[in-house]
Amino acid sequence: MLARVAENLYWMARYLERAEDTARLINATTMMLMDMPRGASFGWEDLLKVVGLDEAFHKHYDEASESAVMSFLIQDERNPSSIFACVRMARENTRTFREVLPRESWEWVNELYLYTSTHLNHALDRRKRFEVLTEIIRRRQAVVGLLSGTMSRDEGFQFMRLGRNIERADMTTRVLDVSYAINLPYQNSRAALELNLPDLIWMSVLQALSAHQMYRRHVGVHARGHKVLAFLLNDLQFPRSVRHCLHEIQFALDELPGAEPMRRLQGMLNLVDRADYHALAENGLHEFCDDIQARLADLNAVIAQTYFRAAHPQKMTQSLFSLV
């Protein structure tokens, strides 16, 4: 497989994952808003911190109003992590390796792009937002399903698997870290203030990651700190848990040449495996999440060094992103 193509596949999967994760996060947030008393202010600034875009935002906007934040996260091309920018980049990348994917996958990515470019405006409006973003999630999932059902598990597939899971693990630690540390806006909801249930704080974290239903089903109805952390960081079966993502990365690396990425991965697996989640729920979560994010960034660099170097002797990777 050409190094350039491998790199484009890897990034295409990351872009699409990021678009979907952002759409999910926004949907969860919008739902939470409805629990708030009318007239209450909402900490949009904090939502930007969750995705690590607060600095980038303030380069272009003064005040973090709902319309400004939504526009920035959803459609602003100056934000390389906006949903529209991610979908567009994914489509541009897909163009360059149409020959390695099943033919329909280009068409579906292209349709996702066409839908996104014509409908995203509506997502700025709260009334249509849920519907449009859900449709984007659905179309992105269709692409994943199509590839899963029609593509050989060749090297190209493994690079997409790598990209998707590194991105997803990163997003999980980010939401977990920041949302708890900065009192995510959801936690100020009327119910939380009136009932003062710690449960609700953790439940909001689960919701932001679309994890609440599986948590209830497999762990329990009460969202206790250490259980939520163990679920989101170390559960083997939940596809957005860090541990699950790391295993997916491991399976992908098994099919690819080179030993160094696997060595780095092992360190991360040990970390989530041996963590004391009771203690983490009390303190040290921020440092822990930071550590995992740094290791994911390191793994990203090692993957680039191992597989993509031939494509760009100087430039290491597509460095548009601030997240990793």
Place this chain on the structure above:
Amino acid sequence: MKIDCGSYPLMGGFDELLEAPGKPRKGAEGLCDYFAEMASDELEARHRAVDAAIMAAGITFTVYSEAGNIDRAWPFDVVPRIIEKAEWDRIEAGLKQRLQALNRFIDDIYHDQAIIKDGVFPAEVLADSKNFREACVGANPPYGVWAHICGTDLVRDGDGTVYVLEDNLRVPSGVSYMLENRQLMKKLFPELFARYDVLPVDDYTAQLYDMLAALSPRTDERPEIAVLTPGVYNSAYFEHSYLAQQMGAHLVEGSDLVVLDDDCVYMKTIEGLTRLDVIYRRVDDDFIDPEVFRADSSLGAPGLMRAWKAGNIGIANAPGSGVADDKVVYAYVPQMIEYYLGEKAILPNVPSYLCMFDADRDYVLANLDKLVVKPANESGGYGMLVGPKSTPDEQAKFAELIRDNPRNYMAQPTLSLSTVPTLCDGAIEPRHVDLRPFILQSKGLYVTRGGLTRVALRRGSLVVNSSQGGGSKDTWIVGGTI
């Protein structure tokens, strides 16, 4: 709007589907009946479905403008063009004959130049050729074949004669649209295919693969084949990626390749370097090897010519093949066929006046308002003068161009290109068409079943190039109606 054979406004020239108002040609009856039966809103609905399918499939070409590069949907017309198989068989034989002679010519030019020594081809035409490559002299590509993929443009004049308009031997494009057009027609008009035996076109990519594989220097293993593209911003990028995908070949850019000291070509892969055997290059000669041609090119790979001359890589089309893709050289193809093959040309050339000859030039200068003047080396329909549609100012400008550089210009009578019924803004009207079949040659010879019918969508226009408002149609070679 229905195709109503009775009211269809024939333009007086040759129409490919109708012989006379209300009278379909042999083979076209079923098609005319079918469209006549179809309600107008139904036809419009299908046309819209075609447009949507094209957008979704991303079948696009890129238009360059100051406002940026725009991806345009490929304009497709739903009414197919029909050619009877008996007529097609003759055309196919003529195309094979022509490409064989052209390849003999190119090989001769880069070796003994016997055709010049024997006085059949003028030495001064070669001396002034922009596409002759000194670096290719003495090279020996497999089977003595240089131009492996040829897109020959055919036109039909008012009396029904099919002429060869030009031979595209450099990097002809359009074949992917031919294949896509058929896919679209099958999706949108499945019931039409039940009425007709249409020869399938989709074995082209397998034929292309076999043709390329036969160029591999390593005959004992499955060859590594790559399509070399200038990149995603090239207007034909869609086709490059399409062909690579259909052949299961790599799609590479110059920066993906490296030529080592062993004069072999390698691809940069995730595991290091992998040897490459055959390159289907869609990059012009000038850009393929900065060691030999333009030093500022980053579209090719340094050392490619070394590897090719050493016989370590197959390149299609071979560097230097463009020497025969020249509108002045074109005028000599009938003589080449006689000289190399000892046969009469099956397909006639359009009569051509070469401005390098005094008598021809005088005639051209005196008749600029009637002739089509073409530069020898342009493609894409650029730099032409269409006499009957030109202003005196334009004619004066061309007179000057011709006097300054007579070798670079030739002229032909303005043909009344044939027409095919075409859906235009809700009405069916005649529009001018040409036809570009694709011919392959390495170990064997192959011709596509039909080719790409290009249609000038503007009323009265003779320019079919997609960059200038042209569209396309599906082309059917039919054995007869059911």
